[in-house]
Every structure is written in C-alpha cells, then in structure tokens.
Amino acid sequence: MKKMKVCKAVFPAAGLGTRFLPATKAQPKEMLPLVDKPIIQYGVEEAMASGCNQILIITGRGKQAIEDHFDVSYELERMLEERGKTDLLNIVRSISDMIYVAYVRQKEALGLGHAVLMAREMVGHEAFAVLLADDVIDAKVPCLKQMVEVFNEKQCSVLATQVVEGEMISSYGVLDVKPVDSRFGDRLFEIKNMIEKPKLEEAPSNLAIIGRYILTPGIFDALAETPTGAGGELQLTDGMRLLLQKEKMYAYVYEGRRHDTGDKLGFLKATVEFALKREDLGEPFREYLKGLKL
Ligand code: G1P
Numbered sequence: 001m002k003k004m005k006v007c008k009a010v011f012p013a014a015g016l017g018t019r020f021l022p023a024t025k026a027q028p029k030e031m032l033p034l035v036d037k038p039i040i041q042y043g044v045e046e047a048m049a050s051g052c053n054q055i056l057i058i059t060g061r062g063k064q065a066i067e068d069h070f071d072v073s074y075e076l077e078r079m080l081e082e083r084g085k086t087d088l089l090n091i092v093r094s095i096s097d098m099i100y101v102a103y104v105r106q107k108e109a110l111g112l113g114h115a116v117l118m119a120r121e122m123v124g125h126e127a128f129a130v131l132l133a134d135d136v137i138d139a140k141v142p143c144l145k146q147m148v149e150v151f152n153e154k155q156c157s158v159l160a161t162q163v164v165e166g167e168m169i170s171s172y173g174v175l176d177v178k179p180v181d182s183r184f185g186d187r188l189f190e191i192k193n194m195i196e197k198p199k200l201e202e203a204p205s206n207l208a209i210i211g212r213y214i215l216t217p218g219i220f221d222a223l224a225e226t227p228t229g230a231g232g233e234l235q236l237t238d239g240m241r242l243l244l245q246k247e248k249m250y251a252y253v254y255e256g257r258r259h260d261t262g263d264k265l266g267f268l269k270a271t272v273e274f275a276l277k278r279e280d281l282g283e284p285f286r287e288y289l290k291g292l293k294l
Pocket of ligand 1: 112
C-alpha cells in the first residue's frame with residue numbers, strides 16, 4: 001500500500017477567547033501577538049516547517065483579521081515600498097507568500113471535535129495534522145516535524161503528549177498508554193484509552209494530550225458517530241477514543257517547551273521568554289528585567 005504523507009494542517013480557530021476578554025472582544029485570540037507575531041503564525045510556520053503546504057483554518061464570526069493577516073495587503077506593501085522600508089516589506093510579503101491557506105467557517109462553536117469535522121471535505125482521504133494555536137511549542141526540531149517522523153514509520157495517528165502533574169491534569173485530555181519497542185525509545189507509547197478532562201482521581205496517567213495531532217481520515221467517521229460530551233460539546237478526545245477501537249494510535253512525548261498562551265500567565269511567560277531570545281530585544285529587555293525590584 002502507498003504510504004500516507006501529511007500535507008494538510010488544520011487550525012481550529014473559531015473559539016470565542018473568553019479567557020482573554022476584553023482584549024478578544026473585537027479581536028481573535030489567535031491574533032494576539034507574542035512580541036510582534038500573532039500566535040497563530042507560530043503554528044502556521046511550524047506546520048510549514050514540518051512539510052505541510054496546505055493550511056486550513058476553521059474560523060467563525062469575528063475572525064476576519066486572521067484571513068487578512070495571511071492575505072496580501074496592497075496598501076501597506078505600497079507604502080513600505082515607497083518609503084524604502086525593505087526589511088519590513090519582506091516580512092509583510094513573506095506572510096502572504098507563505099502558503100496556500102483555505103478557510104472553513106464553523107457557524108457555531110460546538111466543540112473541538114465539531115471544528116475538526118468541518119475539515120472533512122477539504123482533507124478528504126488523507127492523514128492530516130491538527131494544531132491548536134494556543135499551544136506554542138518552542139523546539140529545536142518543530143514539534144509537528146518530530147511527530148511526522150513517527151507517522152511516516154507507523155502510518156497511524158500520533159498525538160503529542162507531555163507530563164502534567166497534579167490537579168492541572170483535569171484541564172486536558174488524558175492518556176492511558178503502554179510502552180512500545182521502537183527507535184523512538186521511551187518517547188513513544190501505544191495508546192490504550194483516553195479521557196477528556198478527568199478528575200484527578202480518575203485520570204489514567206499524568207500524560208496530557210497537547211495541541212498537536214496527526215490523524216488518519218478515519219477520525220471523520222468516528223467524529224460523525226460521537227455523541228456530545230463534556231460541556232455539551234463534541235469532543236475530539238471522544239472521537240479519537242472511537243477511532244481507537246478500529247486503529248492503533250500512538251502518543252509521542254515531544255522534545256521542546258510548550259507555552260499555553262490561552263492562559264494569561266502562560267501568555268505572559270511566553271512573551272518574556274520569546275522577547276529574551278530575540279537578537280534585537282533580548283539584551284535591553286534582560287537589563288530592564290534585572291533592574292526591576294522583584
Ligand atoms: C483541548 C482538548 C484537550 C487537550 C487540550 C490541549 O482542550 O480538548 O484534550 O488536552 O486542548 O491544549 P482545551 O484547551 O480547548 O480546553
């Protein structure tokens with residue numbers, strides 16, 4: 001059988017962003033900047049660096065700024081050109097030149113599983129990636145690329161996972177896994193079961209699902225049969241549990257540092273860390289931080 005490749009990346013971005021009100025009243029949360037780049041662009045760049053050349057963004061009402069961001073901005077480009085601001089012009093152009101982006105609108109925010117199901121027509125019978133833009137992962141080898149390596153070998157769905165200690169585990173999908181022998185060492189597990197946002201005492205392990213998935217197209221049939229779950233929403237985790245009855249699935253402990261930018265504290269931490277790493281800002285920002293009387 002011909003090997004499947006991962007060329008398409010889906011970004012669910014229809015969520016209302018209530019955790020960031022009032023900033024997200026008239027602006028999509030995906031467009032909040034980490035230093036000077038919108039959160040979603042980090043994810044799109046990761047997908048591209050991992051071999052995906054088609055990006056599908058699932059949007060909703062009030063998300064037009066995302067479409068404008070990845071589109072050509074003629075007025076801005078002309079102005080920068082006239083003023084000879086070539087560096088900025090290149091940055092602006094590189095965003096719209098980046099990739100082929102398509103949009104599907106999710107009319108109602110009915111859950112992550114529902115958002116992924118919206119991608120069915122565009123994805124067709126291919127394996128594809130799902131990236132939750134809130135999870136910004138800083139890694140030497142892009143997180144999704146690490147997972148694509150696993151996928152290329154196993155040809156099965158692969159979920160990113162990391163250890164989350166204590167009560168916080170209840171904010172995640174949680175995995176029950178068994179070790180497998182593979183060249184990926186103790187980073188790769190076979191998934192036995194998974195549960196969305198369990199109570200601490202019901203969590204099958206401390207391995208949380210992180211917002212990077214490679215899924216086989218079987219997920220669409222599974223999601224179509226999945227009943228509404230926690231919070232009255234169609235949960236991706238519930239759909240994947242159904243898929244697990246038909247196909248093997250793997251969990252991969254990626255190498256890298258994840259920032260939960262959907263959380264205010266996580267967002268602030270990410271901002272500081274990314275700013276400190278910048279060539280142009282790192283030094284003066286470090287000096288400034290040192291001078292704060294903490
Ligand atoms: C979603 C998923 C959850 C996953 C998490 C990762 O939850 O439902 O399984 O662990 O993303 O960030 P949310 O953060 O949207 O509540």
